[in-house]
Amino acid sequence: xxxxxxxxxxxxxxxxxxxxxxxxxxxxxxxxxxxxxxxxxxxxxxxxxxxxxxxxxxxxxxxxxxxxxxxxxxxxxxxxxxxxxxxxxxxxxxxxxxxxxxxxxxxxxxxxxxxxxxxxxxxxxxxxxxxxxxxxxxxxxxxxxxxxxxxxxxxxxxxxxxxxxxxxxxxxxxxxxxxxxxxxxxxxxxxxxxxxxxxxxxxxxxxxxxxxxxx
Ligand code: DX5
Ligand code: ZN
Numbered sequence: 634x635x636x637x638x639x640x641x642x643x644x645x646x647x648x649x650x651x652x653x654x655x656x657x658x659x660x661x662x663x664x665x666x667x668x669x670x671x672x673x674x675x676x677x678x679x680x681x682x683x684x685x686x687x688x689x690x691x692x693x694x695x696x697x698x699x700x701x702x703x704x705x706x707x708x709x710x711x712x713x714x715x716x717x718x719x720x721x722x723x724x725x726x727x728x729x730x731x732x733x734x735x736x737x738x739x740x741x742x743x744x745x746x747x748x749x750x751x752x753x754x755x756x757x758x759x760x761x762x763x764x765x766x767x768x769x770x771x772x773x774x775x776x777x778x779x780x781x782x783x784x785x786x787x788x789x790x791x792x793x794x795x796x797x798x799x800x801x802x803x804x805x806x807x808x809x810x811x812x813x814x815x816x817x818x819x820x821x822x823x824x825x826x827x828x829x830x831x832x833x834x835x836x837x838x839x840x841x842x843x844x845x846x847x848x
Pocket of ligand 1: 642644645667669700776777778779780781782783809810811812829830831832833
């Protein structure tokens, strides 16, 4: 069976106790932590930035899976890479054209970390096929980015097999938005190998049980 990487989104964690919240999901079996960076422009919400990633790097060895929902992502690659992000995933919709996407991928790789590209619900998978062989991760959003706790959009999950069919390398296909024990099953059966979950994990009293139910 393929290994499924679970990436708990700290967007739904207790921000006053982030170190504890991260330690708790680590003890519950998580290997990654999903960090949602929002700028109030690309999405209508503001969350956290470089200083928080830098502080988290000091207190955890979990993979810092950093999801940039921001405009002008090229400006922030270096600061986030230097802050200790292990994966930087930016949005296709934040880019002007293919050259722009390729430049950002190169910039991320220059820092020796993993490069991810994300697509919003209305973006067709065909638009990103040309980048697949340069990417380490492709993130399919199954909600409109901006907030935790939204409902899973089934149509978006149907992009997974179309992307998988085009993949030549061992790219990670990650899904983010509305993941719970039921939608996780759908995504896995369609070929996803990483699942982000915020409200489902952090909203559960038993993190271990929640994480296990997604695997
Ligand atoms: C939404 C974020 C997600 C969010 C997921 O824009 O990218 O990572 O935290 O939250 P849930 O799992 O509650 O849908
Ligand atoms: Zn996210």
